Structure formats: C-alpha cells, structure tokens
Amino acid sequence: MSLEEPTPPETEVGVTEAGGVDYDALAELLGEHVIDREEHVNAEAFVVRPDEVQDALFALRDEAGFDHCSCVTAQEYGDRYETIYHLTKYDDRTQEVGVVVPTSKEDPVSQTAEPVYRTADWHEREAYDLVGIEYEGHPDLRRILLPETWQGHPLRSDYNQEKPQVVTLREHANPLQEDHRAGEDSDTMFLNIGPHHPATHGVLHLKTTLDGEQVADVESDIGYLHRCEEQMCQQGTYRHQIMPYPDRWDYISAGILNEWAYARAAEDLADLEVPEYAQVIRTMSAELCRIASHMLAVATFALDIYGDFTALFMYGVRDREVVQNLLEDLTGQRLMFNYLRLGGVAWDLPEPREEFFEKTRDFLDELPERLEEYHDMITSNEILQMRTVNTGVLEPEVAKSYGATGPVARGSGIDYDVRRDDPYGYYDQLDWDVITEDGCDNYSRVLVRLQEVEESAKIIEQCIDLLEDWPEEEREIQSNVPRTLKPENDTEVYRSVEGAKGELGIYMRADGTDKPARFKIRSPCFSNLQTLPEMSEGEYVPDLIAALGSLDIVLGEVDR
Amino acid sequence: MLQSGNATNATNATAAGGEVTTLTETIAGLLGLSGPAGDFVGGVIGGALIITFLLTLVAVSGIWGKRKITAAFTDRVAVNRIGPFGLLIIVADAVRLLSKELIVPEGVDRPAWDIAPIIMVFSAVAGFAVIPMGNGIHLADPEAGLVYVFATASIASVGLVMAGYSSNNKYALLGGLRAVAQNLAYEIPLILTAASVVIFAGSLRMSEIVAAQAAPLISLGPVTIPAWYAFVNPFAFILFMAANLAEVGRNPFDIPEAPTEIVAGWQTEYSSVYFVLGYLAEFLHIFLGGAIIATIFLGGPAGPVLPGFLWFVAKMLAVFLFTQWMRSAIPRVRIDQLIEIGWKGMLVLSFANLILTAVIVGVIA
Numbered sequence A: 001m002s003l004e005e006p007t008p009p010e011t012e013v014g015v016t017e018a019g020g021v022d023y024d025a026l027a028e029l030l031g032e033h034v035i036d037r038e039e040h041v042n043a044e045a046f047v048v049r050p051d052e053v054q055d056a057l058f059a060l061r062d063e064a065g066f067d068h069c070s071c072v073t074a075q076e077y078g079d080r081y082e083t084i085y086h087l088t089k090y091d092d093r094t095q096e097v098g099v100v101v102p103t104s105k106e107d108p109v110s111q112t113a114e115p116v117y118r119t120a121d122w123h124e125r126e127a128y129d130l131v132g133i134e135y136e137g138h139p140d141l142r143r144i145l146l147p148e149t150w151q152g153h154p155l156r157s158d159y160n161q162e163k164p165q166v167v168t169l170r171e172h173a174n175p176l177q178e179d180h181r182a183g184e185d186s187d188t189m190f191l192n193i194g195p196h197h198p199a200t201h202g203v204l205h206l207k208t209t210l211d212g213e214q215v216a217d218v219e220s221d222i223g224y225l226h227r228c229e230e231q232m233c234q235q236g237t238y239r240h241q242i243m244p245y246p247d248r249w250d251y252i253s254a255g256i257l258n259e260w261a262y263a264r265a266a267e268d269l270a271d272l273e274v275p276e277y278a279q280v281i282r283t284m285s286a287e288l289c290r291i292a293s294h295m296l297a298v299a300t301f302a303l304d305i306y307g308d309f310t311a312l313f314m315y316g317v318r319d320r321e322v323v324q325n326l327l328e329d330l331t332g333q334r335l336m337f338n339y340l341r342l343g344g345v346a347w348d349l350p351e352p353r354e355e356f357f358e359k360t361r362d363f364l365d366e367l368p369e370r371l372e373e374y375h376d377m378i379t380s381n382e383i384l385q386m387r388t389v390n391t392g393v394l395e396p397e398v399a400k401s402y403g404a405t406g407p408v409a410r411g412s413g414i415d416y417d418v419r420r421d422d423p424y425g426y427y428d429q430l431d432w433d434v435i436t437e438d439g440c441d442n443y444s445r446v447l448v449r450l451q452e453v454e455e456s457a458k459i460i461e462q463c464i465d466l467l468e469d470w471p472e473e474e475r476e477i478q479s480n481v482p483r484t485l486k487p488e489n490d491t492e493v494y495r496s497v498e499g500a501k502g503e504l505g506i507y508m509r510a511d512g513t514d515k516p517a518r519f520k521i522r523s524p525c526f527s528n529l530q531t532l533p534e535m536s537e538g539e540y541v542p543d544l545i546a547a548l549g550s551l552d553i554v555l556g557e558v559d560r
Numbered sequence B: 001m002l003q004s005g006n007a008t009n010a011t012n013a014t015a016a017g018g019e020v021t022t023l024t025e026t027i028a029g030l031l032g033l034s035g036p037a038g039d040f041v042g043g044v045i046g047g048a049l050i051i052t053f054l055l056t057l058v059a060v061s062g063i064w065g066k067r068k069i070t071a072a073f074t075d076r077v078a079v080n081r082i083g084p085f086g087l088l089i090i091v092a093d094a095v096r097l098l099s100k101e102l103i104v105p106e107g108v109d110r111p112a113w114d115i116a117p118i119i120m121v122f123s124a125v126a127g128f129a130v131i132p133m134g135n136g137i138h139l140a141d142p143e144a145g146l147v148y149v150f151a152t153a154s155i156a157s158v159g160l161v162m163a164g165y166s167s168n169n170k171y172a173l174l175g176g177l178r179a180v181a182q183n184l185a186y187e188i189p190l191i192l193t194a195a196s197v198v199i200f201a202g203s204l205r206m207s208e209i210v211a212a213q214a215a216p217l218i219s220l221g222p223v224t225i226p227a228w229y230a231f232v233n234p235f236a237f238i239l240f241m242a243a244n245l246a247e248v249g250r251n252p253f254d255i256p257e258a259p260t261e262i263v264a265g266w267q268t269e270y271s272s273v274y275f276v277l278g279y280l281a282e283f284l285h286i287f288l289g290g291a292i293i294a295t296i297f298l299g300g301p302a303g304p305v306l307p308g309f310l311w312f313v314a315k316m317l318a319v320f321l322f323t324q325w326m327r328s329a330i331p332r333v334r335i336d337q338l339i340e341i342g343w344k345g346m347l348v349l350s351f352a353n354l355i356l357t358a359v360i361v362g363v364i365a
Helices: A023-033 A050-062 A120-130 A229-234 A255-270 A276-306 A311-331 A353-379 A382-388 A396-401 A406-410 A442-468 A524-529 A532-536 A541-551 A555-559 B007-017 B023-031 B035-073 B089-098 B112-130 B145-166 B170-201 B206-212 B234-248 B272-297 B308-329 B335-364
Strands: A034-039 A044-048 A068-076 A080-088 A096-104 A109-111 A134-136 A189-193 A205-211 A214-221 A492-498 A503-510 A516-522 B216-220 B223-226
Touching: A023 A034, A023 A044, A023 A050, A034 A096, A044 A050, A050 A080, A050 A096, A050 A109, A068 A120, A068 A492, A068 A503, A068 A516, A080 A120, A080 A492, A080 A503, A096 A109, A120 A134, A120 A524, A189 B170, A205 A541, A214 A532, A214 A541, A229 A516, A255 A276, A255 A492, A255 A503, A276 A311, A276 A353, A276 A382, A276 A442, A276 A541, A311 A353, A353 A382, A353 A442, A382 A442, A382 A541, A396 A406, A406 A442, A406 A524, A442 A541, A516 A524, A524 A541, A524 A555, A532 A541, B023 B035, B035 B089, B035 B112, B035 B272, B035 B308, B089 B272, B112 B145, B112 B272, B145 B170, B145 B206, B145 B272, B170 B206, B170 B234, B170 B272, B170 B335, B206 B272, B234 B272, B234 B308, B234 B335, B272 B308
Parallel strands: A044 A096, A109 A134
Antiparallel strands: A034 A044, A068 A080, A080 A096, A189 A205, A205 A214, A492 A503, A503 A516, B216 B223
C-alpha cells in the first residue's frame, strides 16, 4: 500500500516501540483508578470506579492521546450494570483501549464522560434510555430514542417486552399555541423542522429557534425510526439470523458495508478465517456500495441546495442505477443484499463471469466522464460555491470531540479512514488513497465524497483484475464454519469498518450460547448528527439545511 | 377590423397609423355597439377571450409542458401514459386538483386567507389587458400602459403577504416575508430597466413601444435586423431577464417557496382549489413576465411569415422555457445573498443603465 504509516508523537504514554499499546504503562498512568483489568478480543480494558470516570478518561485522552471515543456501550450483567467506553486514536486506529465502569444494580449511577468527550452526550443518553444507567453530571439526561413518556428500559432483563405501550406525543398537541421556549419577551421564533419536512432525509425532527432567519439554537430529536435493531440482533443466532439486519441500518444502498461490520466483529469473536478470494469479492462489492451511497449523498445534497427535483439529482440517481444493477447481478437483490456470510460470501460471482466483469468495467470506464459532469455542475458552479464555501464550518478539534468519522471528518482535514488505519479485507494490498479536504465546510464534504468515488473505482478495478486471473480451483468463497457458533462465555469484541458514512462499529459479548448477550451498534450517522448544532448555529436556515445534507445521515442508521 | 395581414403589415400599419384598433373596439364594432355600452360589452367579451386563452396556456404548459420540459432537462420521460404524449393528463389533473378536499386549517385569518390567492391571480391577469398580442388582440391601450402593467403585477405582493400572514403557519409566514423582501429588492431594478426602454421609445404606451421596435437596426444584405431593444441594449435585456426571474420566483431566486427550506412557503396551508389558484397565479406571472419581455424587448408580435399572435406566444413561451431551464440547472441563493445581489448589484447596475441610456439618447437626439 502506498499510504504513509501514521506515526504517533513520541511523547505519548502507553505506546510500545512497535507501535502497539503498552497496557502496563497505561495502567501505571491511571494508577489507583484501575481496580481491575479485562481482556477483550480487540483490546484490553481497565475497570474503573463509577465516580472516577472523568479522571481516568482525562488521563487517557490528554496524556496517552486517546482522542477518539468511538462508542459507549451499556449492558446488564447478572449482578451489575456496565458502561464500556471504547477509546481509540484518530492518529492510529489500531491502538485501542476499553474503559469499563461497573455500577451496582440498586443504584446504577455513574459519572458522565461528557466533559471529556462531547460525543458521550448522546451515547450516554442512549445508554440511559435503553439500559437505565444514570450519568451523574450529564448536562441533559433525557431519553433519546424512545419517547419521553416511555415506561422502563427495554434492554434490562426485568423489562416486560409483552406489554404494549401507547405513546401520545402531547408536546405538540396544539402546534399553534404560543411558544415562549426562548423566554417571554424574546424576539425569537420556535420552529419545528420535521419530522415531516422535505429536507430532513427521513424522519428527523429539528427543534429550531430562529432569530429572524438565523438559527439561534437547534436540537435534533431522533428516534422516530427506532426499530430495536440491537435487541433483534440479540435474539438471532450468529451464524445466519443476524446477517439480514445490517442491510436495514444504512439502507441507502450501503448494505454490504454494514454486513461487513457484523461479519468482521463476529469473525473475530468466533475466530473464523475468511478465504482470500472471498475477501476480494467483499472488497469489490463493498466499494460498489460505497459508490452508490456517495452518489445518492451528492445527489440529495444538490437537491437541498438547488431546491427542487433538478438535473443533478436525476444524474446522481441515473449513475447509481448502474451500480445497483451490478449489485443486483452479484447478490440477487437491489436493497437488502444479505450477501456476506460469516467466513465468506453467499455465492460466487454470477455466471458468465466475463459478462459481469465487462459490465463492471464499462461502468468504471464511463465514470470519469460522469464525474466530470458533476464537477461541472456542482463543484465549479459559482452559485453553489457561494452557498457552500465557509458555511456549516466544523473545526477538526470539534469534529474529533464529537467522534465524527467518514467523509464528515475527512472534510474537516482529519486523516482517518478505518480501511487504511485498521486494515481489513483486501484493502491493505491495493493501491488507493484516503481523501481529505481542509475546508471544514459543506463544500469540502461534497468534494471528499466525489473524490472518494474515484478512489472506490480504483479499488474495484484492481479487484476485478485480481478476480479475473483467479485460478478456478482456488475460488473458495466460504471457509468451513460450524453450523452453530457458540463463542466462549464472556468474550467481548468491538470491531469497526469504514461504512459509507463513517466508522461503523459492532460490540458483541458472547455468553456461551449461539446468540449474543449484547449487541451494540456504533452508528457513524449517530455521532455525525451530533455535530449539527456546532455547524449551524448563527447560520441561516438554508445553511442549516445544507449542513444537514452535507452530513449525509440516514435515519435508519441513526435510530437503528 | 381584425387585421388579416401578416405581422409586418400589422406593425407597419400601427407605425403609420399611430392609433391602434383595440380588441374592445373591434368586438363592439362587430356587435354594432358604441359609446360606454360598447366599451363595456366589448371589454368583457374581449377579456373573457383572453383569459380563456391564458388559462388554456397555463393548463397545457403548467400541467403538461412543465413536466415534459423538466423531464427533458433531468434525463427522465415524465407523463406519457394518458392520451397521446400524455396530453390527457391535463384533464385528469384538472379533475383531480379540483375534486380534492379543501382543508381550512384551524386559526386561519379569514377572509384574508381566501382572498389572497384570488388577488394573486387577478394581479397577473389584469396585466394582460394592455399587452399587444398581435393581430389586433389588444384589450386596451392606455397612455401609461407600461406603468399599469408593473402596478398590477406588484399587487401580487399584497396577496403573498396576506397568504403568508393569514395562514397561521410559521413556514407560510417566513415565505410571505421572504416574498416581500425579494419583490422589494427586485421590482425597483425591474422598473428602472424598463424605464431605459421608455427613454428609447419616448412613450409608455405599449403599442408605441412595439411600433418603435419595428424600425430596422442594421441591414445585412437581404436580412434586416429590427431595432428590438434586446438588440439595441442587450445589457438592459439581460438585467431585465435576471430581475424577472426574481420577480416570478424561479431559481436561483425561488426563495419564497424554497421547498427544501420552508416546505412550500406561503403555499404551505393551501390545498385543493386554493392551491390551484396559487399555482395558476404563479404561471400567469411567469407568462406576464414573458409578455412584458416580449413587448418591450423582443418587438412584441413582430416576426416573419407567421401571424403576429403566434410569434408573440412563441416569445412568451421562450421566456417560460428559460425560467424552467434555470429551475433545473441553477442552485438557489440564500436569502441574505439575494437581498445583497438585489440592493447592491442589480439596483446599481440598473441605475447605471438608466443614466447611460438617458445620456446616449440625449446626445443622439
């Protein structure tokens, strides 16, 4: 791979000379905060007292350089509740550490991590909502996915899943009533943007306070599309029953990327091998998905800026259609691919193979011309530049604190891509680049996506070359995987892949049965959406919409 | 009498004769009426004819043509299921739109809410009274025709404010306010640019403006380019086209509606017949804009071979096509940018244009 190795600064504590994590040094750094150590499949974890969370996290962030709080997982054990902070570094994704915070069953209170990592805000709200752990000092500990009036915490063992709950949202019973949320005598106006609105890309509700046309405050209200994906995965068996679900998270044709997130985590958990041939097919199909996803992202962003069903939207959909046809040939599906299997893929390339290769090559050959068209109409369009340059600015430090990943982070100049930084699949043997732009604005994020399409095309081309020359007798699409998978009791893994929107992570804990005891999804959109107020406060409403469009969120993935 | 000759004859006749025979007088003459009674009956029948024609034009272009045009721009097919080329969609859509339930939201300020769409339609239709459409189709020809057109067209702003304010909806309110801000910013450049044409023509009377454009500008062998003001002063023409886009609210200036930002602007709470009226008013305004451009910049109904009326409609539709093209191809600017372009850019340019024109015309004349 032609990519330069990220070199961590030498002053950092807890890095071995080989570039790995020196857990003993970290333990020394944390000193008395550590009450126990755990071994997870992906990294070691330190157990910390619930009232010392911030001290431990501050030390890890400031002195050991763990600046990326990738995920916060909450779960219930027989005798305790547990919060796990999965920390890693933007500079080196392979360096990971977990911080486990157990709390008692009677009094599940734990110190909040929000002052350390802004992203913990929403993650802890979700933990409170679904598991019921309370975070002391949290600025706004309310339910996030479920309605305010919901009774009980659904991922607790004592929760009655049979009992139906009818929820009426009384808050907006009369949308016309006087609203003085911003103070009795203020000049601001409160405006509900969504959940039914042409530009919220799904059922997102933005509670916006306007000062004239300027956004004084915006708060995202999510959860309208919450479908209990985590719980459904916990009720499915590893081997076959979970794989269809990931297609339903980010359903904007990013299915195989999502499937890979589960496949990677489960394969690490159960220690499964994936044949090289299958890895190449996975890499190729995942990048096809990425192109389709980015095409739609650019198209809908243009729609948000242009304002009606314009040429650009249709061009995006037209070109995405070609990719969709390729994926249909490969997987038999256009939306819910269900193509990956643990230990490989479902089936080999479609026969006749030459035809598939030819179609794919045709697409790749035409792509540069198509992209030229996009650049003509989007990136070199002066009105669009006027609208997008220097609007929706997201500074890199802010982005990191919110755990932003994917094109959103790369548009802010953060050189972070899981495909390169924590290689999986066949990526490390192919020649491609990670795209970053330093503009930090809406324009940069679109530029990043358009250029990433080119990089994906490069990857696909190399995969096709490899697949064409692959000897027929070595085309092994699946390794030998047991019919029933029962990973050892109490093994835990957190693994992520680079989804279309960013780092898509899966945490799983096995309890010795054929189903996971806890299945947690780290959705990139969830973290990215948190940055919206930072990007849009003080801007005009149109820029709020543009910023939202440039985040490219899919509510199916935000709400899960 | 209805002039049966071709357009060149018609314009020559008006240029030579000075006084034109309006449609009102023609109808009154055919019915053998004269005086105020003749004016009244002739005016009503003539107006009804013109409005019927306009409504047909809107039905064809707004329901069918617009979709086909946008589809062609955006690589789609659009309506092609009902009737030849999908033309019967016009009937189907008319029935559908008119038979929908009229939802009156709670707390709307009636009757302002009911009157608003009617005012908008009225303001657009009334403007057509003074437009010379060729072949004697010209309802009235007052001395201050151009002023009258702009005056009636601006009444639409009142309708927009009424709709925005009375809907009791925040999106509608934002849309209404945006519409007023936009119209204020663009009507002044629009009128100032038109004034530069008046300096050339030396009259506000529509028929005289048209007649003045019949004179030859340059002769290139057998081809004579007429002195249409679009050729005489292309700068003013471009300025007027741009300001007109803002006036009719199409990209890049479709800010009052801005579907992705404020849902539908002032239209948000309107459904069924009221929605149809609003939609109708929008298209009529586009056509009125086209008619004004055709009259003051493109020589009105003048053109070779075909009857003047067809030329006039063709020019009007060309402007309509232009607005649809912009709509498909150009991003929307932000409200503050729009105001800035209007007050800091267009206004200055239109004043410069006006003064330069005045100086040039003064020196030559």
